[in-house]
Amino acid sequence: MDQSDVSGDLANILLTEEQIGTKLDEIATQIDADYAGKDLLLVGVLKGAVMVMADLARRLHHPVQMDWMAVSSYGSGTKSSGVVRILKDLDADLTGRNVLIVEDVIDSGLTLSWLVANLRSRGPESVEIATMLRKPDAAKVDVDVRYVGFDIPNEFVVGYGLDYAEKYRNLPFVGTLAPHVYS
Numbered sequence: 001m002d003q004s005d006v007s008g009d010l011a012n013i014l015l016t017e018e019q020i021g022t023k024l025d026e027i028a029t030q031i032d033a034d035y036a037g038k039d040l041l042l043v044g045v046l047k048g049a050v051m052v053m054a055d056l057a058r059r060l061h062h063p064v065q066m067d068w069m070a071v072s073s074y075g076s077g078t079k080s081s082g083v084v085r086i087l088k089d090l091d092a093d094l095t096g097r098n099v100l101i102v103e104d105v106i107d108s109g110l111t112l113s114w115l116v117a118n119l120r121s122r123g124p125e126s127v128e129i130a131t132m133l134r135k136p137d138a139a140k141v142d143v144d145v146r147y148v149g150f151d152i153p154n155e156f157v158v159g160y161g162l163d164y165a166e167k168y169r170n171l172p173f174v175g176t177l178a179p180h181v182y183s
């Protein structure tokens, strides 16, 4: 998709590519310190976390393994259904592992609270969360998050992995959509 094709669809740019990169540098430094000398398995949640996983993992000075899960609660809409389905499970056995879930956004929190409980039941040493975005005003359940990029307003956002009806994931920044896109 040529980005000029979607520029008319955006109402506002919330986070620039540069702001995202600076924040990832900070989070990577913290993760390196917190997991020094420890095994670490990064679990990316498809598809939204692809960008943050790729950019964060490359900033770590730490030997990590990477695995992926696909769960879906949003389908093609802008509201969580609250029903989480596993579309693709992990390949890795979590027994005794330090797991860091990597997410693009925590909105209602329903996906992550379900996922953390699911992964904790598999016998890991630890399960923590790193998310690029969090919407405090949208929280329906409390989720304990170790690493947060940005707390953002309760608006539907796209870009940097986040989609609306599978579009806009490849934008290098995070923005809100113009109202005409929804109608």
Ligand SMILES: O=P(O)(O)OC[C@H]1O[C@H](OP(=O)(O)OP(=O)(O)O)[C@H](O)[C@@H]1O
Residues within 6 Å of the ligand: 045, 046, 047, 048, 049, 071, 072, 073, 074, 075, 080, 103, 104, 105, 106, 107, 108, 109, 110, 111, 112, 162, 163
């Ligand atoms: O906190 P919640 O309200 O549960 O929302 C967060 C989840 O919703 C999005 O995934 P989505 O189901 O849209 O799948 P996708 O990553 O493939 O777009 C996002 O990537 C999170 O996984």
Ligand code: HPA
Residues within 6 Å of the ligand: 074, 105, 107, 155, 156, 157, 158, 162, 163, 164
């Ligand atoms: O704001 C959002 N944008 C895209 N996908 C999402 N999934 C949960 N919240 C969002």
Ligand SMILES: [Mg+2]
Residues within 6 Å of the ligand: 048, 074, 075, 162, 163
């Ligand atoms: Mg989505």
